[in-house]
Amino acid sequence: MSYSVRTGRVLSLVLMVAMPGVALAHPGHGAEQGGLVAGLTHPWMGLDHLLAMIAIGLWSLVQAPAVRSATPWLALAGMILGASLAATGVALPGVESAIALSVLLGGILVASLARLPTSLAMGLVVAFMVLHGHAHGSEMPAGSSLVAFFIGFAISTLVITWGARRLGGWLGASGNPVLRVAGAAIAACGAFFVMS
Structure with missing residues (x-):
C-alpha cells in the first residue's frame, strides 16, 4: 500500500473518530442511564482526552515490551486514580492546562519516537491519565451512579488505548513515517489547546 493511500486512510479514521465530539463535546450525555453511557461516551467526546489516549497507545509501540503490554492497564489505573x-x-490546580500540555507532549513523544526507561515511561502514562481521569471525575453528570460512570470510562479507556496501539502496529510501528505524522498532528492540536 502506498504512503499516500495509507496516510489518507489514517486521516479518515482520525476524522471519523473525532467528529462526533463536535456535536456532543459537553458533559451530561447518558445521565439518564445512570452514568454508564456518560462514562462510555465521555472519553470519546473530548478531543483532548481522545488525542491523549491515542498518543499514549501509539507511543507505547516504541517502548520496551513491558511498557507496550502494560500501557492500556496503566492508562486505566491513572484514569481511575x-x-x-x-x-x-x-x-488538582491547573488541571485543564496540564491536560493540554499532556496532549502536546504526547504528540511530541510519538513524533520523535522517544524511547524512555521503563519506569519513567510507565510513570508518564499514569501521570497523563491521572489528569484526564480527574477531569472525567469532575464532569460526571449529577445524579449518575459513580460505579456505572467509572465502568463506562474504564471500558472506553481500554478500547481507545488498545485500539491506538493496534492501529500503530498495523501501520508498522516505528518504521512508518505515518506514525511521526500522526504524532506531529497530535502535538499541533496540543499546542492549539495550550494557546486556547
Missing part, C-alpha cells in the same frame, strides 16, 4: 481524586473532592 484521577477520577477517584475528583470524586472525593481533591482538587
Whole structure:
C-alpha cells in the first residue's frame, strides 16, 4: 500500500473518530442511564482526552515490551486514580492546562519516537491519565451512579488505548513515517489547546 493511500486512510479514521465530539463535546450525555453511557461516551467526546489516549497507545509501540503490554492497564489505573481524586473532592490546580500540555507532549513523544526507561515511561502514562481521569471525575453528570460512570470510562479507556496501539502496529510501528505524522498532528492540536 502506498504512503499516500495509507496516510489518507489514517486521516479518515482520525476524522471519523473525532467528529462526533463536535456535536456532543459537553458533559451530561447518558445521565439518564445512570452514568454508564456518560462514562462510555465521555472519553470519546473530548478531543483532548481522545488525542491523549491515542498518543499514549501509539507511543507505547516504541517502548520496551513491558511498557507496550502494560500501557492500556496503566492508562486505566491513572484514569481511575484521577477520577477517584475528583470524586472525593481533591482538587488538582491547573488541571485543564496540564491536560493540554499532556496532549502536546504526547504528540511530541510519538513524533520523535522517544524511547524512555521503563519506569519513567510507565510513570508518564499514569501521570497523563491521572489528569484526564480527574477531569472525567469532575464532569460526571449529577445524579449518575459513580460505579456505572467509572465502568463506562474504564471500558472506553481500554478500547481507545488498545485500539491506538493496534492501529500503530498495523501501520508498522516505528518504521512508518505515518506514525511521526500522526504524532506531529497530535502535538499541533496540543499546542492549539495550550494557546486556547
